[in-house]
Amino acid sequence: MISPERSFQLNSTDVKSGPVLYWIQRELRFSDNYSLMNAASFASAKRVPVIAVFIFDKKIYGNFLRHKLFIKHSLEELSKKLNSAGISLLIRSGDSLSLLNNLIKEVKCSALFTDFN
Secondary structure (H helix, E strand, O other), X not given: OOOOOOOOOOOOOOOOOOOEEEEEOOOOOOOOOHHHHHHHHHHHHHOOOEEEEEXXXXXXXXXXXXXXXXXXXXXXXXXXXXXXXXXXXXXXXXXXXXXXXXHHHHXXXXXXXXXXX
16 A cells, blocks of 8 residues: 555646656665555556666766665665566666656656655
């Protein structure tokens, strides 16, 4: 069930039948990830897949080697857990909003969930 305290709808557009896109911004974990749980619950109710995406944007994450290595390791672990749940992980690098906008159109997603805004 989607927790009303932890989510909100940004518009009143009718949800179509495309996949649910889950944009990972900060939550690099599988357990206790409420945004991911909400995305999966929503997708299950609509009988559509979830596609997770992480966009490495230097404007957001910086260009520090130690931070990049931490993110890389975390994404490798997360990818294994997502795959076991039937969720694919896409990793992109560049301008977050531009890449996300293109991805939304490319996969024709029905809904977008994220962990932070």
